[in-house]
Amino acid sequence: MFILEIKGIKKTYYQGEESIVVLEDLYLNLSMGESVAIVGKSGSGKSTLLNIIAGLDKFDSGQIVWKGKIRREDPASLTLWRRRNVGIVFQFYHLLPELSVVENVALPLLLIGMDRKSAYKKALLLLKDFGMGAFADREIRYLSGGEMQRVAILRAVVHRPSLILADEPTGSLDPYLQERVLDFLLRACSVGGAGLVLATHSKEIAMRMDRVVELRDGKLRPIMLK
Numbered sequence: 001m002f003i004l005e006i007k008g009i010k011k012t013y014y015q016g017e018e019s020i021v022v023l024e025d026l027y028l029n030l031s032m033g034e035s036v037a038i039v040g041k042s043g044s045g046k047s048t049l050l051n052i053i054a055g056l057d058k059f060d061s062g063q064i065v066w067k068g069k070i071r072r073e074d075p076a077s078l079t080l081w082r083r084r085n086v087g088i089v090f091q092f093y094h095l096l097p098e099l100s101v102v103e104n105v106a107l108p109l110l111l112i113g114m115d116r117k118s119a120y121k122k123a124l125l126l127l128k129d130f131g132m133g134a135f136a137d138r139e140i141r142y143l144s145g146g147e148m149q150r151v152a153i154l155r156a157v158v159h160r161p162s163l164i165l166a167d168e169p170t171g172s173l174d175p176y177l178q179e180r181v182l183d184f185l186l187r188a189c190s191v192g193g194a195g196l197v198l199a200t201h202s203k204e205i206a207m208r209m210d211r212v213v214e215l216r217d218g219k220l221r222p223i224m225l226k
């Protein structure tokens with residue numbers, strides 16, 4: 001069974017008189033534990049698609065099916081669905097700059113109702129696991145881009161979501177950390193059973209996913225990279 005089915009999505013952006021169709025009759029199926037890379041030129045709609053899957057952006061027509069049921073698209077249902085099921089690594093991190101590292105990582109746990117003490121404990125364990133224990137109490141605004149990126153990745157997985165969405169998740173990392181982060185995300189798939197949809201410019205990163213699709217002219221097409 002698929003955890004996620006995107007069926008015939010269309011998305012138009014309007015700016016004044018102008019309109020551009022970014023996604024048109026787009027389909028994508030994702031199984032449990034499966035990882036998919038979305039590649040495509042800048043401006044092809046990768047971030048738009050991830051935002052739509054995350055329920056952060058509306059679409060014109062089509063359906064999103066979650067674990068066999070049509071997803072409810074009203075804001076309140078989407079918020080609950082997202083908190084419970086989704087981890088998102090945004091391209092520009094979207095961390096809360098005034099909060100500490102451990103507070104940022106613990107946030108998804110607090111949002112699903114875990115008590116503060118358990119949430120911080122769990123977040124701290126994850127940080128230590130990832131060699132970032134020393135950063136726990138530091139405020140986000142004092143971190144480097146690469147450090148923020150790793151915090152964003154830990155925040156996206158701390159609540160063990162069934163779906164991980166990642167938008168250029170390793171852009172600020174050196175090759176060593178890039179590999180570690182990819183290993184980490186792929187382990188969430190193979191061990192945790194999460195589905196992963198990852199947008200990237202990098203062929204090297206894309207090739208580490210189970211399959212690669214290219215976003216072009218509003219549609220996804222399977223491609224083989226070699």
Ligand SMILES: Nc1ncnc2c1ncn2[C@@H]1O[C@H](COP(=O)(O)OP(=O)(O)O)[C@@H](O)[C@H]1O
Pocket residue numbers: 013014015020022040041042043044045046047048049
């Ligand atoms: N909020 C918006 N309003 C109008 N146009 C937008 C908006 N967001 C994105 N676009 C346009 O939609 C297209 C796809 O953007 P995006 O999804 O960010 O592409 P990618 O992530 O592949 O670079 C681009 O042409 C972009 O300018």
Ligand SMILES: [Mg+2]
Pocket residue numbers: 046047048091167
């Ligand atoms: Mg983008």
